[in-house]
Amino acid sequence: MKKKLRNIILISFSIVLSFCLFYFGTDGFQAYTAESARIYRLMEEKPFFPNVTLEDSKERVYEFTEFEGKYAVLTFIYTSCTDVCPQLEMNLAEVYKQIPSELLGEEIMFLSISFDPDRDDPKTLEKYQHFFSSDGETWRMARINNEEQLSSLLDEFGVIVLPDGEGGFTHNSAFYFVGRDGELLDVMDYKKTDEAAVKIMDTLQNDMEG
Amino acid sequence: MVQTAAWVTSLVFMSLILIVFAVVAWKSREKSDYEPIKTKWNKARKVYATTLVTILLVACIYTLRELPYDLPIYGESQDPTLVDVEAVQFGWIMSETEFKVGEPIEFDVTSTDVTHGFGIYDEDMTIIAQTQAMPEYTNTVYITFTKPGTYKILCMEYCGLAHHYMVSEITVTE
Amino acid sequence: MKRSFIIGSLIFLILIIPPIRIYMESMMIIHMLVQLPLLIVVGWCIGEYIENKYPKLFELINGNGVSGIIIFVAITMFWMLPRTLDEALTFPIYEIFKFISLPLAGFLLKDSWRKIKAFGRIFIYLNYLSMFGLMGWLYLDSPIQICNNYLLEQQKTLGWGFIFITALMVLYVLQSVFTDQSEEE
Amino acid sequence: MSTAIGSKNVKSDNKLVTASLILGGVVIAAMMIFGILMLFAQGGVINVSDAAFYQFLTIHGTGMIGAAALAAAGVMWYFLGKYVELSKKVFIWFLALVLVGVVLVVIGVFSFEYASAWTFLYPLPAISANAWGVTGALLYLFGMLILGTGFLLLYIDTGRAIIKNYGSLGKGLGWDVLSGKKRVEDAPPKAVVASTMVTIVNVTALIAGAAVLIMNIINVINPSFTFDPMLAKNLTYAFGHIFANAIIYMAVIVVYELLPKYAKRPWAVTKLFLVAWTMSTVFTLLIYTHHMLMDFSMPKWMLIMGQALSYANGIPVLVVTAYGALMVVHKSGIKWDMASGLAFMSMLGWTIGAIPAIVDATIVVNHVMHNTKWVPGHFHMYMGLGAVVMLFSFMYYLAKIDSNVQETKLDKFAFWCYTIAMMAISIQFLVSGALSTPRRWAIHYPGWMTPAVFGAIAGVFLVIATTIFIIHFLRYVKNRGTLGSDLHEEKAA
Structure with a gap:
């Protein structure tokens, strides 16, 4: 009898232990991939956008503080990408279209940042812009020339970029929603454009009313 | 029949x-x-x-001699009309809904969400052809209407609570 | 019996040497299907030694083998989550946990495998069979890159690796149920 | 039967088997009520909301398959246990897990409005157009997973026991007899052959089912993990078709054991019999593809194979099992009572149910019959008049050998009432199918309503008959152990 009791206790204990392992290992059954875990952590940390120097498609050079006081929606891309990036930008264009034009540039900026500064010079970026009817003003495309700044930004925002050895990169994709002071507000699924647009509008409206 | x-x-x-x-x-x-x-x-x-x-x-x-999967042999200069059919919860999006008697038609059926069933019913509500409408796959139904009238498209695979409202119409004229 | 302890420790030490460790982890399929199983083997070998040296210990912590097998399943499943493999490369704490938890799993498996008898073994085996098949499917079919540290290509290779293992497991089942087993009992 | 194990602990074994039969029988009767409600709703007699209708649909399908499989597994366990040593502990675990699974499924469906039909066709559990949430889907899917785990445990045990006693599953199917290594007289008994077949096909089915269930669970939890829907569909039907099909192969053991006993004639295992069961094993594993005849993107050879093997699958029952049963009964002066009558009737149900199945497995017919009510027509005949009747036959048999509860006129009435009502329901479905009525529709157009109303009324009689069957069985359970018929002695010997 004593043996039986001990077995039951052992089994219960092992079940509880297994449960804990999975509970903590998946942030409370939330994050099953490193990508979702990354987003989860980002939301916990709410990092600030580091001050980097951008060079955009109109060859203007400025720091990120230029956008201070405005919301920003960011994506990370490289123009020679053939699979995810075009899709990512296409979806971003859809979000862009859903934002009322009087807010664009005033309250909110769209910004696509290239992590391939060697190839994505302003000319290339300008060409790339046309595919998505980005105006270069309220939706800008820019590169970061300083390698150190670039890697610190990618690091801070948890963007992992792996060269695939054939001139391309494999990287994770999402919409990054940055607040007025440069703090990261949300990382949104780039496949759910409507959801993203609603979220952005809600935040804007709340902010403007309050 | x-x-x-x-x-x-x-x-x-x-x-x-x-x-x-x-x-x-x-x-x-x-x-x-x-x-x-x-x-x-x-x-x-x-x-x-x-x-x-x-x-x-x-x-x-x-x-097994004649299967609905096989592409029928069309006569000369008789190109079939290609119709894109997309099933969504809960309706049919069709690129064309008006046809002629004797016109060979190919319905390319797919779905954007869950699995649906594409069933063509004639005026007497008798089913004359069907295929599954699946996400990521396209199934082709070959059909040539012989009688004019209003035909109905019914959903044949359970797809959610409004499954039985997923009905559409196509017209066939002389 | 001391030999198995030495073999186990030796494998462990080899696995822990940084260049070897980094090399193994640079390829997803080797990481998951070679390094992780070897760590379990380490535990198994050491378990064999300890089982002989301190037979009472297992009696105390793993009475009928069920609790041990539950922990084993939990740990191996944990390391099959797409996330954990990734995190092991990014966070040292995960890496350390990997080198502790997996030998522990093997250690418990050694003792439990003996205790749970034919019935339990078949059940566990069939569960892993379907789990491996599913993992193969997941890695092959996923249009998105599941892991951040590995390329899509690597993911596919791993998927095929899992499918291959599943196929072998199916073959093993077939041969064991359709060939005569009566003499062995 | 030299291999028979003495009737050790028959009593407590019987308790477990009756538990599975009571649970199965009661659930089957309850599910019939949902069936009637659905038919009345389709016939326009009563008003059922769309959400409720599809919840009924989901629970009716899941419940019927689950309950029938549960009771049939009990029957198989009862007879197989006479020849090999089965673990009682495993059977208790099996019952417990099935119960837990059922509770989860019921909560998922009724409290969380989950309604994906029992086929839970990917990606429907995750994409419900907001009809149900993640919780409902997870409860249902986990419930099914636990239920399946229970069954898997049971079949591992039967497989283990058969291998232990006969050497291998191949020998359990009598392959050594077929290859001439062993004399026909030494072939494994029919109950063992059937159990081996079911063990093989159902372990396969359950592994496929576990994979597709976990895949659905992953998809529900995290919709960004997507899978190939065609592969998912294949696995779903490999699981669903085989598992549902295996019910009759478990239950038919009753017929094998009862008819020769009642007719006082031997029904020996022959080579033909063994060939037939090996054929059934292979066909049952492969013919699930006849559910996918309207998936034009499938490889064509698989679909043609689906038709050809579905045709071939009729041969074992038409030529061997049913024919053998008829030979045993023919001019035998058999003593008809409820058990033998139901056993005989079930063979009729199985064979006539095979006909519309074969017809529907024809690709050109399937083109206009797939997912019409023709399909439920065939399987209501095959399950309702075949498999389930075998279970009732076993209930009466058990009552007869293990108690002094007598059969009354009422039982006889129930027999005919059940037969005619079930016939009517099946025919009603077939007629609807021939009228192109789509299946799984919450409403019907006026032209389709009449058969549904007819079926619903027949359903009321069906429930009455089933209730009488179950009451008889419950009376037995109360009076268990009181010595009854002379058949009892035969069994103990």
């Missing part, structure tokens, strides 16, 4: 089996030795089995 043929065939064979069972049940009240019955009916089984296998084989091969 296929339905009638299927119904009649089934009914004939089902009745036949019913009769055999009824006769055996009726005769079960008699009592005789098992050995002679065994010899007799084991012999009969050979004939019966051969007949049955032959019937099944012939029927199987016969019905």
